[in-house]
Amino acid sequence: MGQLTGKVALVTGGSRGIGAAIARELAGAGADVAITYATAKDHAQSVVEAIEAAGGRALAVQAEATDADALRAVVEGTVSALSRIDILVNNAGIAVYGPLEEVTLEEVDRTLAIHARASFLLAQAAVRHMTEGGRIINIGSSLAERVPYPGWTLYAMSKSALIGLTKGLARDLGPLGITANLVHPGSTDTDMNPAAAPEADEERRYTALNRYCAPADIAATVLHLAGPTGRNITGAAITVDAGTTA
Ligand code: NAP
Numbered sequence: 001m002g003q004l005t006g007k008v009a010l011v012t013g014g015s016r017g018i019g020a021a022i023a024r025e026l027a028g029a030g031a032d033v034a035i036t037y038a039t040a041k042d043h044a045q046s047v048v049e050a051i052e053a054a055g056g057r058a059l060a061v062q063a064e065a066t067d068a069d070a071l072r073a074v075v076e077g078t079v080s081a082l083s084r085i086d087i088l089v090n091n092a093g094i095a096v097y098g099p100l101e102e103v104t105l106e107e108v109d110r111t112l113a114i115h116a117r118a119s120f121l122l123a124q125a126a127v128r129h130m131t132e133g134g135r136i137i138n139i140g141s142s143l144a145e146r147v148p149y150p151g152w153t154l155y156a157m158s159k160s161a162l163i164g165l166t167k168g169l170a171r172d173l174g175p176l177g178i179t180a181n182l183v184h185p186g187s188t189d190t191d192m193n194p195a196a197a198p199e200a201d202e203e204r205r206y207t208a209l210n211r212y213c214a215p216a217d218i219a220a221t222v223l224h225l226a227g228p229t230g231r232n233i234t235g236a237a238i239t240v241d242a243g244t245t246a
Helices: 017-028 041-053 068-082 105-127 153-176 200-206 215-226
Strands: 008-011 032-037 058-062 087-090 134-139 178-185 237-240
Touching (some): 008 017, 017 032, 041 058, 058 068, 087 105, 087 215, 134 215, 178 215
16 A cells, blocks of 8 residues: 555646656555646657556546636546545646747746746636645745746746745645645756756856756655645645755
8 A cells, every 4th residue: 555545636737747756656656646747648648658567546638728628628638547646746747948028928927927827717617626635736946936047927927926825725625635835846867957958057156066856856846746745734834955055
């Protein structure tokens, strides 16, 4: 028996990077896991197959995070396929950056929709099914705490919205036995931010430990919050950034 045996988790953006690591970690602890993806169906299927090969149960659902109907449908689809939902991880994200004057209105709307609006809507839809308590874990960014280099205003703003979302949810949902927390990754080796890219050296220099995080580092903190060890943590933000914001 794992610490999450009998639980069902929904992880958005579970096809790659941090979300895939979270899905595997929660499944390894015994949870049945639904993951969402935007376009990378093959990657999502690989994550499902890896979880099944390890003896777990998983499914992948296409759900564009800017589409409110798709988000509601993925919650209902998870409940009808896996019977319940106990853990929601709002992880899907994009990195739009560059000179402030070049950011477009479409990029502003899309970034806020994927990071903030989708997380709100998914939480709202999922808590209806968390009848025995639950866990909501939002994936923010160390850039919501400090912005040490230019070009990230929009991204930082969109991730900062998750601070208010998390604290509000903690207050709204505490009486229902549902916790809400925020994990702030720093530079983490994924397709979004490869540790081998030439520009990664600059990000590495901002860390105290002179290294990138691995997706598994973030996933381990999510498991801590999702499992029994996290029962009295709510409204909190935990930063896993190798010391970038130290
Ligand atoms: P990634 O490797 O690029 O993966 C992004 C995931 O989000 C994929 O599963 C992708 O689906 C999904 N996604 C993207 N746009 C979507 C949309 N419009 N609708 C639905 N799903 C969408 O990124 P990552 O590095 O793992 O990042 C995961 C989270 O951590 C993000 O919220 C990111 O902002 C945050 N974060 C990352 C870092 C870092 O250094 N990597 C640092 C701080 C915070 P497809 O595979 O279908 O494209």
